[in-house]
Amino acid sequence: MLYLSRPARVACLLLLCLPLLILFPHSSWAHAFVIESSPTENQVLDKSPSQVTITFNEDLQSAFMSIKVTDETGKRVDTGKAQLNPNHKATMEIQLIPGVKNGIYSVNWRALSADGHPVNGVIPFQVGSGSNAPTHQAAASEGSGTSRIDLIAVRWFLYIGLSLLFGAICFRLFILPSISQDKNRSEQHQQNQRPFDTLPRWTKLLWSGYGITSAAILISLPLQASWDAGVSIREGFSLPILGEALQFTGAGQIWFIQMILVLLLSVTLIYALDYSISNRQRRLWGYSSALLTLCLMLSKAFVGHPAAATHPAPAIAADFVHL
Template sequence: MTVLVLVAAVLALLLGGAGAASAHAGLSGSDPADGSVLKTEPQHVTLTFTESVSFSDDSLRVLSPANERVNPRPAQHVDGKENTARVELSGKLPQGTYTVAWRVVSADGHPISGAFVFSIGRPSETAAVVATDSPDDTAVGRLYGVLRHVAYSGLALLVGAATFVLVCWPTAGATRPVRRLLTVGWVALTASTVALLLLRGPYESAGSVTSAFDLGQLGRAVTTRSGGALMARLVLLAVIAVLLRRWARRFDGADDGARPPEPGSRDRQVGALLAVALAVTWAFAEHAAAGIQVVLAMPVAVLHLLAMGVWLGGLITLLLLLRRRGPADQGVPASAIVRFSRMAFRAVAVLVGTGVYQSWRQVGSWEALSSTSYGRTLVVKVAVVVLVLWAASYSRRWTARLVHEVSPAKAVRVRAAERARVAQTVGAPPAPARQDHDTAPDAPAGDGPDEKAAPPASDADTYRRGLRRMVTVEAVLGVVVLVITTVLTGTQPSRAAGEKAAAASVADSGVKVLTDGAGREVSRNVYWLSTRPDVLDYDAGDWYHTPTTSYGDLTGLNSLAAATVTATARTTHHAGSVSTTTVTLRNTGRGNTPALLTDLHLVDGRGAPVLPVRWSDNQISLWPGESAVLTAEHRTTGPSGGALRVRISGWNTPTTHITPSTR
């Protein structure tokens, strides 16, 4: 019952923390472009993504204004480039607005979807309707996310309990709590893997839950990267089931009072090999399989998963054994606790080391820790890991105290002290030996030195209770870490989010600079393309006005990342109370985020505008690394106005004031 209650609590936390995952790749471009108006019909539609993608027959659909499909054949990669998808269009296409709906699977196994429009001749109304929900906001997506949590918890229980038996205390394999824990871990991992495999097809194709039993869809899912990894995991779990049954028969002798056999080096090697193979089935089809440094990221991800299982699953195993009620001689020996303490310390060290690398690989910058969902979730995970290390330090203290009490050196000291206190009188009956207050007064006959050397029951119980409490705290915090880790695997990494945002910024915005024959800038126009074009009612228009029936969507500007703009200014005084202030602006940010609509104003010491003033330009947009020099001619301010300042603000630039130098 204790095992079931603990596992139920773990799953409650896991299910409570299950959330929708974000997309892991992004559309970086298309031909035709979103919102474009073409004079002639195109022969095909091409999509380009930020990373390699896979797709099915219905992954890319082009719909006419009448909601009829106009691409007769499925999508193909362009010239073998796995980050592209292209469909050919029908021969003659009528004028109007066409909708392109797509749904593909990114390299890390997560489906992404979207839609855009283009027009032939002129825009028109369209009857096409496409789903705009996230792939993970569907019933299949939510269920798939929950099952991923269950699979991670099953892996932790299975690996941790088996490692505890093979490395720390072989006798634990004969106890009922550990056997139940191994069974629950294996069942949870196997059942969730089967369910994930059945749901893989609907998850990728936006199908319903009932379509999970479609054999044709299941056959296609097995041939994908993620489906193959799930099939390999099931094969490994079948082998593990056979070995667990064989090991259980070997341990059954302990029920009759016989000492269970010690696992040999071959048993440990087989167990380690199977654990590594299980971890590879995750690393092969998730974040480690996409992005930079894949060759290094794969083994790092495997080590991270195994360290998590050894530490968290071992903690839960130790906790169940410490809570087990029974004779004192059936408790967990101090030597087993010491071995687990050392093993857990190494596992946490591996977790921290591999976690630092994975964080750098997935986040990419300090700024992303606060500006992306992945970064903020990672910060929470780091905070919980710090609490785990705090709890682990107290667990090691209780372990050290318990080991100190049962050490052989202390037994020798106690026995020697007792012999030194025995005195022999002369000419009188022997005096009774003086008893120290630390020893039992009336020891029964036949008690040997081993019984006298044992610590007092009260001290041993105190140390074990303290250890049990801290192991409980550490295990609960470890479950929280596991929940956050699972959420992270379903969240778009910050580096990928930055690449996607950069690609979207390049695709949705632009700048046109007009220069003269000498290359000097004459005019600059910055524009942002809407994902939905304005729709004009040409039939209702006249010679001077065409009404607009719907407007473009520019709400994406509200989520434009902040830009960092630095500025310097210098004021030169001329004769006749006229001055010129020269301002040099520079966008020092990285990536593709512009400093949009950056305004400059001259103000006096009270914040009032300095008028009249004539700017060469006082509203400008700058791309990262770009700079501009602007000048303002104005009257020389007097003492009443105070010092002259330049106020700088913008759409995504915070307001700052600088004081120009003078000459």
């Protein structure tokens, strides 16, 4: 009978699971887009409306939304505060000042999709009949379809950090014990020697992975908040912007959980490397470190397209397995 080592058996199991991923149909997620508005795009009204409403295909996040209604001179004719409809979270609305005069108006809107991507657009309309029909044509949902280069870079740093961190932990738990046993047998006369798994290269990889992961998570919130709010990166570090992101966005709430996981992970890693305790205790702390790292990977799936999917549970699970 052919004998397979443990790593080989794990690899075979993963290969057997691979067809399951192929059998499931591919799903594509899009950002929020406008399905209805009042006034509609290029609509000509006999009298001024009392409010502007914009309805999207999915629920919106309540942070960083805005609607600015301006006349032909750029003067605002809204009350200045957009809000979500309490009974329909996919609709945002704003009241207009009374007595809006005849003319051409533009509704400049910005919203935050359920997947965390900001979208924006312009809806022109006209009050009163006349020869000057609205000529400003604008798509109802032209927004930030692709992430900024800094957000992409931070995401890649996070993936690299998690790879180093999780790889180093698994190397310590599943590979080094057997190597350490072989080496210790051949060097039993060196009783005062530290265990083989404390090689500087391994610990450097471990802490490098932890440092990169922690830095990527820490910097991700102000960068994401500045993108969501449509402000400069510098403004993204301001307390009002960070506070709104933490309180009203899914990314901010997940970031808070991630920071707690990072702090707990630092404790488990310290104990996993503490050679004043027994080897059994170190391994338990090592398993705790691996579990917390997996939780960090899982938390990443709760932000973005998977969380906004029609059926979020399988989408989140698939994203976690993919990572």
